Amino acid sequence: MVKENYEEIEKRVCAACERAGRDRSEVTLIAVSKTKPLEALKEAYEAGAREFGENKVQELMDKIPELPEDIKWHMIGHLQRNKVKYLARYKNIEMIHSVDSYRLAEEINIHGKKSGRVFPILIEVNAAGEESKFGVAPEETLQLCEEISKLDAVSIKGLMTIAPFVADPQQNRPVFKRMKQLSVDIAAQNIDNVSMDILSMGMSNDFEVAIEEGATHVRVGTSIFGERNYNI
Ligand SMILES: *Cc1c(COP(=O)(O)O)cnc(C)c1O
Numbered sequence: 001m002v003k004e005n006y007e008e009i010e011k012r013v014c015a016a017c018e019r020a021g022r023d024r025s026e027v028t029l030i031a032v033s034k035t036k037p038l039e040a041l042k043e044a045y046e047a048g049a050r051e052f053g054e055n056k057v058q059e060l061m062d063k064i065p066e067l068p069e070d071i072k073w074h075m076i077g078h079l080q081r082n083k084v085k086y087l088a089r090y091k092n093i094e095m096i097h098s099v100d101s102y103r104l105a106e107e108i109n110i111h112g113k114k115s116g117r118v119f120p121i122l123i124e125v126n127a128a129g130e131e132s133k134f135g136v137a138p139e140e141t142l143q144l145c146e147e148i149s150k151l152d153a154v155s156i157k158g159l160m161t162i163a164p165f166v167a168d169p170q171q172n173r174p175v176f177k178r179m180k181q182l183s184v185d186i187a188a189q190n191i192d193n194v195s196m197d198i199l200s201m202g203m204s205n206d207f208e209v210a211i212e213e214g215a216t217h218v219r220v221g222t223s224i225f226g227e228r229n230y231n232i
Helices: 002-019 038-046 057-066 081-087 102-114 138-148 169-187 207-212
Strands: 028-032 051-054 072-075 093-099 119-125 154-161 194-200 217-220
Touching: 002 028, 002 038, 002 207, 038 057, 051 057, 057 072, 057 081, 081 102, 093 102, 093 154, 102 119, 102 138, 102 154, 119 138, 138 154, 138 169, 138 194, 154 169, 169 194, 169 207, 194 217, 207 217
Parallel strands: 028 051, 028 217, 051 072, 072 093, 093 119, 119 154, 154 194
Antiparallel strands: none
């Protein structure tokens, strides 16, 4: 089933790109595999998936050694500072999407320096101001970018958001537009060591609208792997 689902999502990504007048290569489809067994990830890999997203460091550590080395892994979940040292061991962590404080960036910077690399990160924005969500407020994002830009073993590549859960994906269009505008505004500041090339937004429910509004990375879990069961 995963293979068919993946192919179906791939088609829908293509169609959304076409509607938006964008090239398919402008959008990266991240298969969000959290809670799913290795077999499911292998099936997605066979269907062509090469970028996977996980939200827990422990799960990344369990899965990375078991799967092909050409997979690019995205850390998309809330990251505790004491877990950064584990994450830093892996060469194929493509990007950390969930940086929302200077202290976390500082910790990533320490481990970047230790391992002689620069970590690509995104700033997580709580675009709709939901109380239950992590992320920095939109109006504080520029300042956080300026502060983090001074750390040389992290490199800000753009913004990430988790849009509200809505019945009709069109309801999130203004949220995505606001994120796009925020990234354009920050890019215009030309801050050293900050680029706004990446906009990680859109999930199973609303990735097509996100692509139409400028997402460069969509994170799709349920529509590829099926519902998650957190009780096992
Ligand atoms: C789980 C998760 C997703 C995928 O959500 P689906 O609705 O299952 O597609 C995307 N982004 C983040 C940060 C997640 O934690």
